[in-house]
Each structure stands twice: as structure tokens, then as C-alpha cells.
Amino acid sequence: MYDSFRSMPLITSLQNVRVKEAAKLRDRRAREKQGRILIDGARELRRAIEAGIELVELFVCRELCSSDDAYAVLERAEHAPVELLDVTPSVFAKLAFGQRAEGVLGVARPPQGSLADLQLPENPLVAVLEGVEKPGNVGAVLRSADAAGVGAVIVADGGTDLYNPNTIRASLGTIFTVPVCDASSREVLAWLRARRIHIVTSRVDAAVRYTAVPLAGPAAIVIGAESHGLSEIWHGDDVTAVSLPMLGAADSLNVSTTAAVLFYEALRHRQGGPVTP
Amino acid sequence: MYDSFRSMPLITSLQNVRVKEAAKLRDRRAREKQGRILIDGARELRRAIEAGIELVELFVCRELCSSDDAYAVLERAEHAPVELLDVTPSVFAKLAFGQRAEGVLGVARPPQGSLADLQLPENPLVAVLEGVEKPGNVGAVLRSADAAGVGAVIVADGGTDLYNPNTIRASLGTIFTVPVCDASSREVLAWLRARRIHIVTSRVDAAVRYTAVPLAGPAAIVIGAESHGLSEIWHGDDVTAVSLPMLGAADSLNVSTTAAVLFYEALRHRQGGPVTP
Numbered sequence: 001m002y003d004s005f006r007s008m009p010l011i012t013s014l015q016n017v018r019v020k021e022a023a024k025l026r027d028r029r030a031r032e033k034q035g036r037i038l039i040d041g042a043r044e045l046r047r048a049i050e051a052g053i054e055l056v057e058l059f060v061c062r063e064l065c066s067s068d069d070a071y072a073v074l075e076r077a078e079h080a081p082v083e084l085l086d087v088t089p090s091v092f093a094k095l096a097f098g099q100r101a102e103g104v105l106g107v108a109r110p111p112q113g114s115l116a117d118l119q120l121p122e123n124p125l126v127a128v129l130e131g132v133e134k135p136g137n138v139g140a141v142l143r144s145a146d147a148a149g150v151g152a153v154i155v156a157d158g159g160t161d162l163y164n165p166n167t168i169r170a171s172l173g174t175i176f177t178v179p180v181c182d183a184s185s186r187e188v189l190a191w192l193r194a195r196r197i198h199i200v201t202s203r204v205d206a207a208v209r210y211t212a213v214p215l216a217g218p219a220a221i222v223i224g225a226e227s228h229g230l231s232e233i234w235h236g237d238d239v240t241a242v243s244l245p246m247l248g249a250a251d252s253l254n255v256s257t258t259a260a261v262l263f264y265e266a267l268r269h270r271q272g273g274p275v276t277p
Numbered sequence: 278m279y280d281s282f283r284s285m286p287l288i289t290s291l292q293n294v295r296v297k298e299a300a301k302l303r304d305r306r307a308r309e310k311q312g313r314i315l316i317d318g319a320r321e322l323r324r325a326i327e328a329g330i331e332l333v334e335l336f337v338c339r340e341l342c343s344s345d346d347a348y349a350v351l352e353r354a355e356h357a358p359v360e361l362l363d364v365t366p367s368v369f370a371k372l373a374f375g376q377r378a379e380g381v382l383g384v385a386r387p388p389q390g391s392l393a394d395l396q397l398p399e400n401p402l403v404a405v406l407e408g409v410e411k412p413g414n415v416g417a418v419l420r421s422a423d424a425a426g427v428g429a430v431i432v433a434d435g436g437t438d439l440y441n442p443n444t445i446r447a448s449l450g451t452i453f454t455v456p457v458c459d460a461s462s463r464e465v466l467a468w469l470r471a472r473r474i475h476i477v478t479s480r481v482d483a484a485v486r487y488t489a490v491p492l493a494g495p496a497a498i499v500i501g502a503e504s505h506g507l508s509e510i511w512h513g514d515d516v517t518a519v520s521l522p523m524l525g526a527a528d529s530l531n532v533s534t535t536a537a538v539l540f541y542e543a544l545r546h547r548q549g550g551p552v553t554p
Contacts, residue, residue: 047526144534146525177526211545245544248423249324249454257421257537260530264538267522268488273553276545 011087014094018085022059022107023095028161037110037163039173040095042069042102047173049073055082057107061092064103073104082106097169110163111176115154115183115191124151125266126197126220130185130230132255133159139170140256141223146174148263149270155182157231185233192220199239201230202258204251206241211276213240215266223262226255288364291371295362299336299384300372305438314387314440316450317372319346319379324450326350332359334384338369342380350381359383374446387440388453392431392460392468401428402543403474403497407462407507409532410436416447417533418500423451425540426547432459434508462510469497476516478507479535481528483518488553490517492543500536503529 011019024030025038036056039045046069049055058077065074077084087095095105120126127150132138138155145153155162162182168175183191192199200213201222215221224230244253244261253261269275288296301307302315313333316322323346326332335354342351354361364372372382397403404427409415415432422430432439439459445452460468469476477490478499492498501507521530521538530538546552 050526140531140534143527143530146527147521147523147530149522149524172527174525174527211548211550244424244541245426245548246424247426247544248451249327250420250423250449250451253420253424253537254417257417257533260534260537261541264521265541267524268553271488271522271553273488274551276548276550 008084008086011085011091014091016091018057019087019091019095022057025107026165028164031161031163035109036107037168038165039106039108039168040097040100040165041169041173042067042073042104044168044173045069045073045104045106048106048108048176049076049080051176053111053176054109055080055106056109057083057085059085059087059092059095059105061087061089061101061103063089064092064101067102070103097165113179113181115181115187118152118154118179118181120195121151124197124218125149125215125263125270126151126192127153127259127263128156128188128220128222129153129158129255130156130222130234131159131225131228133225135160135164135166136170137255139167139175141259142167142171142174142178142180144256144260144263146178148260148267150178150263152179154188155180156185156188158182185231189233193238199234201234201239201241202243202262203230203241204243204246206243208240208242210242210244210262210265213242214269214275216269219266221259221262221266223255223259226252285361285363288362288368291368293368295334296364296368296372299334302384303442305441308438308440312386313384314445315442316383316385316445317374317377317442318446318450319344319350319381321445321450322346322350322381322383325383325385325453326353326357328453330388330453331386332357332383333386334360334362336362336364336369336372336382338364338366338380340366340380341369341378344379347380374442390456390458392458392464395429395431395456395458397472398428401474401495402426402492402540402547403428403469404430404536404540405433405465405497405499406430406435406532407433407499407511408436408502408505410502412437412441412443413447414532416444416452418536419444419448419451419455419457421533421537421540423455425537425544427455427540429456431465432457433462433465435459462508466510470515476511478511478516478518479520479539480507480518481520481523483520485517485519487519487521487539487542490519491546491552493546496543498536498539498543500532500539503532
């Protein structure tokens with residue numbers, strides 16, 4: 001158990017107004033209305049804090065804090081302008097996700113990154129997810145993007161807000177470490193074209209194999225939802241459609257699987273691996 | 278709505294003994310006791326039937342059958358020695374998974390494949406999953422294995438039985454189209470060695486990059502659970518440990534992500550792509 005470093009009255013009531021307002025943040029409309037997001041999980045919070053996300057409130061249940069990540073979050077919160085709110089286990093259970101009880105849960109201001117603000121590294125590899133509705137899939141793609149060194153992930157025409165708590169959770173907090181933003185597909189297409197970034201779309205019926213397209217230069221990998229694929233705007237002379245071989249009974253792969261294979265193929269090219277015709 | 282081709286009394290009661298016995302099959306012990314498995318979902322059932330799985334009972338709610346897959350299942354069932362049991366929507370809801378209501382749900386005999394029975398293609402690519410507990414992860418790996426042409430998937434020291442309904446579901450039925458079996462890790466290791474199959478393990482701390490190892494010949498890709506990795510028996514002169522580059526904040530990838538990248542890298546080698554040192 002972590003010793004309290006600030007003395008705060010313990011919140012014991014589920015009816016506490018701060019608790020009720022925070023619990024509402026599971027709902028998209030409340031997130032938009034309050035201009036706040038909910039970050040659950042010790043590891044996710046640690047990554048958010050390390051990435052400079054501005055925490056407003058930190059709900060803490062000391063009895064549940066046992067991981068290195070939770071201790072790191074508490075230690076960093078001590079030196080930050082965040083309000084610590086000690087709560088009982090039953091109050092914490094109301095705030096936290098289903099089975100999660102890691103003792104820390106934060107309310108934060110969402111990063112305000114827009115497409116125009118997106119800072120790209122030199123020779124960028126960008127991922128674009130169009131129309132992906134499941135937060136878990138967006139989060140899983142972010143994890144792979146983080147690992148494979150993708151410079152930015154853009155959610156285009158997304159079916160959910162970027163900082164859905166389930167997206168944050170599925171990303172294990174990498175949503176705070178990878179540059180992300182959302183925008184309309186039209187804006188994204190124009191933005192990529194203005195920067196002369198090669199646009200590579202993933203389409204199940206594309207004749208070109210994904211290994212055959214050079215991905216070592218500035219490139220955007222554009223992936224749609226598994227159910228309905230990419231919209232028609234992703235066509236043009238500067239757009240190359242590629243596909244992954246599908247040798248079995250199934251006719252599609254999960255969006256996060258497709259993304260991981262494409263990201264790592266791009267990384268292979270960027271580390272000197274040859275294109276495979 | 279699909280016309281009934283056999284006239285059967287409609288089951289209207291949740292207390293019907295056949296319904297109750299089938300519903301029990303969500304539980305592992307009941308699956309073992311009854312020697313039966315539950316296949317939910319029209320696409321999953323279609324793939325099971327097409328793969329020759331022996332259905333014992335088919336629960337049908339005609340009002341809910343609307344997909345091509347559901348019609349295909351009904352048509353095939355007509356010519357098979359399976360007992361059709363018409364049920365009302367409320368009875369079907371008791372049997373089917375959470376939100377799923379595709380009108381068909383089957384009880385089947387599980388395929389009895391053991392390691393000794395496993396038929397490998399020439400120049401096999403085998404996947405071994407050790408200690409993976411989440412059925413969703415096993416199912417997701419099966420989907421990628423199906424797509425990338427993996428010859429067999431072996432679940433070693435699994436934390437769940439192979440035909441957990443959630444595994445079947447997450448695999449989209451590819452668990453019936455890809456050769457699968459479970460065994461102990463020791464048995465699998467001996468089996469691979471007897472066949473002189475090159476053993477390639479995935480370990481986050483391995484010095485060798487996954488693109489640098491030839492995977493065009495007979496090979497087994499061995500992956501452990503994300504939480505605790507592979508056990509110590511996977512070492513030896515004939516074992517090569519590889520890792521995926523991890524360039525970001527996170528220190529591990531989901532097992533199904535790792536599997537997809539490795540399977541597709543092997544396929545790239547098998548289709549003539551060079552090793553990348």
C-alpha cells in the first residue's frame with residue numbers, strides 16, 4: 001500500500017458529484033460536453049503522463065495500488081497540478097472498467113491534435129484508418145503502429161471518437177505516444193497529396209501484392225473496416241491498391257491483423273529489405 | 278424466411294431437456310462430459326459442415342435465418358444425418374451468444390485429431406501456440422494461419438480446450454479448415470524434432486530479427502502467451518529465437534499480431550522473397 005502524501009478526505013459515497021461526473025465520461029456525449037476523457041489502467045495512465053497529457057483529476061484507491069505502474073503514476077501526480085481524490089474500493093469499482101482494479105483512474109483533457117498540427121518525422125510512414133467503428137480495433141492498430149515505428153495514425157471518418165475509453169485501453173496507452181488525430185477522408189486525402197506522400201490502400205481484391213510496392217519512402221497505408229472496405233475516394237494515379245494473399249477458407253482479415261502485416265513490411269523496407277515482386 | 282423441409286414440433290420451452298443440455302456446452306466440463314461442442318454462427322457452421330464436421334443437432338429459428346450462410350447450412354443439413362430442432366426466438370436467444378441471432382446453432386462431435394494423426398503438407402509451415410489462455414487470441418491466430426497458408430496449428434499446454442465456443446467464434450470457423458490439435462509442449466517438441474522441422478521461437482529479447490531467418494523450408498513458428506512468454510523447454514541447437522523490432526513505448530505485441538507478422542513473413546519467403554539480414 002502506498003502512503004498518502006497529500007491528506008484528502010476519503011470519498012465513500014457513490015453519489016459524490018465528482019464520482020458521478022467522472023463515471024459519465026464512459027459516454028461519448030459526456031466526453032464532448034465536459035471536454036474530458038477517462039483514462040483507466042495504471043499502464044495507460046503512466047504512458048499518458050509520460051507523454052505529457054494533462055491530468056485534471058486522479059481517482060486513487062490506495063488499497064488497490066500494487067503495481068510499479070500504479071506507484072509511478074502516484075509519484076508523478078505528486079509533482080503535477082492534478083487533483084487527487086481518494087476513494088473507497090466500492091467507489092473505485094463504480095469508476096473502473098469491468099474487471100480492472102489497478103487503483104488509479106484519471107480524468108484528462110484530450111489532446112487537441114488536428115490534421116494541420118500533425119508533426120511528421122522525416123520520411124514519414126503514416127497509417128490511415130477509414131470508417132473503423134470498433135474501439136478495440138483502433139486500439140490494436142495503435143499498438144502495432146507504436147511497435148513498428150509508424151509516424152502518425154489518422155482516424156478518417158471514424159465511427160467513434162478518438163479517445164473512447166476502450167480505444168485507450170486496447171492501445172495499452174500507446175494512443176498517447178503515437179501522434180494521432182481524426183479528420184474526414186477528404187481532408188486526409190488532400191493533406192497526403194499536398195505532402196506528396198505515396199498512398200497505398202489495402203483492398204482485398206487488389207491485384208498487386210503488398211510485398212511488391214516500395215514502402216521505404218514517404219508512404220501512407222490506408223485501411224478500411226473489415227465489413228465494408230474503403231470508400232471510393234481512395235482512387236487515383238497516385239494511389240496504389242495492394243492486397244495480402246488469402247490462401248484459406250476465409251476471405252478477409254481483421255483490420256488490426258492487416259495493419260500489423262503492412263506496418264512491419266514497411267519497416268522491413270525501411271531497414272534495407274528489398275521489395276519482393 | 279426459409280420454408281421448413283422437415284416437419285418437427287416447435288420447441289417453445291426454455292426447460293426443454295435438449296435445449297438445456299445444449300446450453301450447458303458453453304461450459305468446458307459439459308463439453309468433456311457430453312463429448313460434444315457448440316458451434317454458433319451461420320458462417321462458422323457453414324465452414325464446419327464444409328470441412329466435414331459431424332453435426333449431431335441443429336437448432337433452427339426460422340424467423341432469424343436471413344443470411345446466405347444460414348440458408349446454406351439449412352440446405353446442407355437436409356442431406357445429412359443431423360437432427361433438426363425448430364425453436365422459438367426466445368429459446369434461440371438462450372442458446373446463442375450474446376448479440377448473435379443468426380438462426381442456426383449446431384451441436385457437433387469434436388474432431389478427434391491428435392498430434393500423431395496430424396497430416397502435414399510437403400514443406401510444412403507449422404504454428405505452435407504455447408500456454409495461450411484467451412480463446413479470442415487462439416481464434417485470431419487461426420484466422421491468420423488460414424489466410425497465410427499455415428499447414429497446421431498446434432495448441433501446446435493450452436489454458437483452454439481447443440473447441441471453446443469463443444475460439445470457434447473468433448476463428449470465424451477457420452478452426453475447422455486449418456488442421457489443428459492440442460498436445461503438451463514436450464510432445465510437440467519431440468514431434469517437430471522427429472520430423473526435422475526447423476524450430477523458430479518468438480521471444481521479445483531475441484537478438485536475431487525475424488526477417489533474417491529462412492522460413493522457406495519446413496519450419497515451426499512457436500509463440501507463447503504475451504504475459505509470460507515461452508517456457509524454457511524451447512531451447513536447443515535446432516531452435517532459433519527471433520524477435521520483432523519494437524520501436525515504440527510498448528514492450529510487447531499481442532500474440533495474434535506477432536503470429537500474423539511471422540506467418541506472412543514465412544509466406545513471403547515461400548513465394549520467393551529473400552531473407553533480409
